[in-house]
Structure formats: C-alpha cells, structure tokens
Amino acid sequence: MNPLNYLNPMEQQLCNRADLKQIPIAGNIELLPLCNMDCKMCFAKMTRDEMERHAPMHSWKEWLSVAEQAKDMGMLFLLLTGGEPFLYPDFKKLYLSLKDMGIFVSINSNGTLITEEIAKYLSENPPRRINITLYGASDATYQKLCGNPHGFTQVMRGVELLKKYHIDVKFNCSLTPYNKHDFNAICNVSEKLDIPIEFGYYMFPPVRENNIGNEKYRLTPQEAALMRVKIQKYQMKDEFTDYADYSLAQYHAYEQKDVYVPGFTCRSGNSVFWINYDGTMSACSFTQNPLISVFENDFSTAWTQLVDTISHTYLSKKCHECKKRILCGRCAAAAESETGNVSGVPDYYCQLTDAYLQYLYKIKKGEPIE
C-alpha cells in the first residue's frame, strides 16, 4: 500500500531526502478491520467478533498520540485506511485533529458510506485525496464480489457528493476473477466522471488468517499478465506498441550490475510505515517481520527497530540476479506473502512475468493477445 501516489517533483525530492535519512515521512494507519462490505479477496476484514477476539480498536486519542509522535519525527503524509475508515467511531474528530497538525491526510474508502455531512466537512478541511476502490461497474458485480447488491449505486452517489464539494478523488481498482469482465466498463466510469484510476493486476495472497483456502480470490499468473497488458494498453493508447518495443529492447539490453545489498526495493521500512488496527507497526501491510507495537513501545522505538530490521533484510539473490527483474513487479511484500519468507522467490510473479514477456513478443509481431 503506497501512501505516496502522485508526488509532485518537490514532494518527490522531500521523500528522497527522507529515504536517505530514514525519516518516517509517510505512514498508513489501518483504523479498524470492520467493513460494511464483504469482498472475496479482502485481506483485512474481520467480523466484530473476530476483531474483539484478536484485539480491540484503539481510540482516536490513542491514534492522535501516535500521529503526534510520528509528526515529531517528520511525518508529512498519512493515509487512513481500514476496513472502511468511515465506520471508525470518531473518525471526524481524528481526521480534523490530524489536519490541524499540518499533516497531508489521504483516505482509502469503498465510497459507499459518503454522506452529505461527510462531504461537507471534508470540503471545509480538504484531504490530500480520497482513494475510492471501485470494485466493478454495476450492482451485479458488487453483489458478486463484495456481497453488496447496491454497492455500485452507493459508490456513484458518494462520488457525486465528493465532486459536488470539489474533493479530490482517485479510483483504485484491483482486478479479480469476479470483476475482470467489467474492465472496459470500469474504464468508462473513470473517463465519464473524469476521475483518474489506478488498476492493480496482482493480488497479494492472504497473510492474515482470513481468506485462506479461497483459490478464486485472484487471477492466475497468466490472466494477471494479460490484464497488465490491457491496463497498459488502456493507459498508453496508441503509444502502447512503442512501449512494448521499448520494454523488449530494455529487457534484451539489461545487464544486472547493481550490488546485492540489504533493504527493500521500495520506501517501506525506510521512510514509510504501516500500522495495523491492533497497533503493530510493520514496513507494509503484507509484511509480518518485524511487527512492533506502537502502544507497548513508543512510535520512535518501533520505527527505529523497524528500520534496523529492514536495513539488514535481504531479498532473494536469485531475483536480484534474474534478467527478467527489469520487467518484474515483485517486491518484498510479494516475496513474503507468496513464500512466507521475504528472501523467497515468489513463483507466481515468475509465471506472471514470463507470460507478460510472451505478450510483449506477440505485440511486437502484431499477433493478437487474446
């Protein structure tokens, strides 16, 4: 989960400086695991009973104290997520207090619970952005994937309110076996509403207890590769063929010369943190080592331990030396969630990248991809 999408050059420079100094410039706080929907692939959702058995929610004042400590260490960007954050008791109090601290707050929401009252207070205290996950382009798809027969209608109503109040919205969409047929229709919704969309073709396997055993929660590696191509084709339009040529040329010319060093390939655990609803800090929502409580310790202690662990963690040497690395989207979280070990080789990604490479060759030869 990246709280730093769409950085402008100045923000990029700040984040690069934070990387060098290992300052927690950006964070994610998962406020609660409860949600009003029941998405088949969700890694976070718990029922209230499951939540109570695992750990209680923390109060808004506790989270505010964590945010104050993070701010003192340099946090500038914070993403509030869940579960569904608008179900969090006292969300408004927490949100407004964070805004008063000079933090750029973004919100991840499913968009179904946005009311006029919410849109109004957000417009008076604008977030950096609301990221709305768009699960499909019809109520039928929402019913199938999220168990909510009115989901699409509710999201469209929420988006309409956010637009009415001039709040910056972005769509996120993860493609799964349940909504891939909606791809073109989802693109149309994004265009019609003039809201940018970011697609995900890769779904992490569950690292928590829920969702285990659900084989259909994600695309096969081959399907994911095809969706990757389709997404790129949609984003680049006429330039996609040139891009495919360029990618192949880059791949053929690629020689691995980087030194094999410890640390993740992204900012997680270096200048970005994740805190689960139970208060455990990790580098990313999909990594479990280390997990350090920000309530049993303080934020600074948790951050220092996290950075120390990640800066001594090696990803797979085989992946590091792989020529296909230049085309591969694997990361520490994928390695850990696919193999149970951050230094493991995530075979799903190997298959996905192999299939993607074959698609690039087909495109170069002018052959159909389907």
Add this chain to the structure above:
Amino acid sequence: MKINPNFIIRDIAGELVIVPTGTAAQHFNGMITVNSVAGFMWEHMAECSGPDEMIDLVTSEFEVDQETAKKDVTEFLTSLKKIGMIDF
C-alpha cells in the same frame, strides 16, 4: 505583518516547508519549501510592520546587498500574501 495562523512551518527531512492546517487547505492544499532565509523571514514576520522592515532585518542578518534583498524579499512576501499565508 501577520501570519495566517492556519499555516505552519515544519522541518521535514532537513527542509523547511510551509503547510496548511485545518480549513486553510480549502485555499491552498499544497506546500511551499523555503530556504533558510525565507525560514528566518517566517520566524520574524510578526516583528516587522511591512516589507521595508523585513528587508532591513534580512540585510542585517545575511550577507546580501540592499537591492537584491529588496527584490527577493518583496517577491517572496507578495507570493505569500497572494495565497493568504500572510497579511500586511
């Protein structure tokens, strides 16, 4: 000169940035990075009744000629005023 209290200056990774708090983001939902001279000006804004006093303060604190200081200070203060960060 008065700083709009809804804007604060923060040190982020060694860079000084001016950011909005609360409702100020309605008008400016971004940030301005400033150098040490601009940071000094922000800290001393309330002590100066207008740009002329700030120019004097800057020339007394930094090695800069009057003409350059006048141009840069006026430009900076005017920009801040335009986006509602200060008033004079």
